[in-house]
Amino acid sequence: GAVVSQHPSRVICKSGTSVKIECRSLDFQATTMFWYRQFPKQSLMLMATSNEGSKATYEQGVEKDKFLINHASLTLSTLTVTSAHPEDSSFYICSANTGTGYSNQPQHFGDGTRLSIL
């Protein structure tokens, strides 16, 4: 149980392109999902918290207009990187847990999306 699926697994595109990443909870409902970014040889850093039916909350330093988050249902959150540039190249990972956002249940992660901007 508690499977999180992320798609696509890899994207290579030109600078200026917008890229959408999907995160789905397959066998449970997730009112809250989390988006992380991981640069090479570094740990995961929280970008934003996605809430079903309301606006996402972003960490300090993360541009809301560049990283658009939509959490339209209890099983799907999307992250759109708008007008992507080479510095946005990174490994993007989503997670969710079976409780509410304030649950201390373990978070389960998708397999990540490797984004490469040329």
Place this chain on the structure above:
Amino acid sequence: EDQVTQSPEALRLQEGESSSLNCSYTVSGLRGLFWYRQDPGKGPEFLFTLYSAGEEKEKERLKATLTKKESFLHITAPKPEDSATYLCAAPSPGDSGYALNFGKGTSLLVTP
């Protein structure tokens, strides 16, 4: 400020050579300490949650323990397939939920 610190950064073991990974934390009001395994190019895979000092959990060759200030991940007689990065994390309260505050991880390499 909540902090999670892992050591060592990297560890190389021979197959069968047991060792321990350390995770020290300074978190106000611990809501659990989580251990994950991450393989290259993959998302973290959940291993254990520990909620209170003195608690221990085991899974195959791995055993996690927790004190009031740190957690250890003991690896007994490791095999090459145990090679991965091991991450520990503690929930950190935000405006919308408890995101995970991760340590930098320990990269473990087990050689035959």
